[in-house]
Amino acid sequence: MKRLWMLFLLLGSVFVLSACGSTEEDVVDDGNEVEDVPEEDLIYLTLEELSEFDGLEGRDAYIAVDGKIYDVTNSSRWPNGRHNGYQAGQDLTDPILNQSPHGLSTLDNIPMIGELVEE
Numbered sequence: 182m183k184r185l186w187m188l189f190l191l192l193g194s195v196f197v198l199s200a201c202g203s204t205e206e207d208v209v210d211d212g213n214e215v216e217d218v219p220e221e222d223l224i225y226l227t228l229e230e231l232s233e234f235d236g237l238e239g240r241d242a243y244i245a246v247d248g249k250i251y252d253v254t255n256s257s258r259w260p261n262g263r264h265n266g267y268q269a270g271q272d273l274t275d276p277i278l279n280q281s282p283h284g285l286s287t288l289d290n291i292p293m294i295g296e297l298v299e300e
Contacts, residue, residue: 217293224295226250228272231297235270236262242269243294246277250295251288272297 218224226234226243231250236242241254242262253259253269262269267276277284 215290215292218295224250225298226295227298227300229300231272232270234262235268237268244269245272245297246274246285246288248274248297249293250297251291252294253291256291 226245228245231243231245234241234243236254236259240262241252242256242259243250243252243254244267245251253262253264256264258264259269267273277288281287
């Protein structure tokens, strides 16, 4: 009986530790490896143009962070261009750098497709 309890505690500990390492809340995409768009295919958008890519009504969903544009259209964490109270089509540099618990790290799993330009 003592061995059974020890096994139960060990398995429970492993489960808890694995759950603490990475939660679904920390992942912006589905874990698929992504590649950025080649430099010659990058798009260049102003903030006004970016606002058209809000993910609503079937439109693609793009966000800008630190001058780069990321395509979150196919991310399960951005249904209809929304994630944690934010809507795609915006520059989210401040929220991601200063409020997000994961910061820039999750953008590694989102394709960078362009750059934000001045109007």
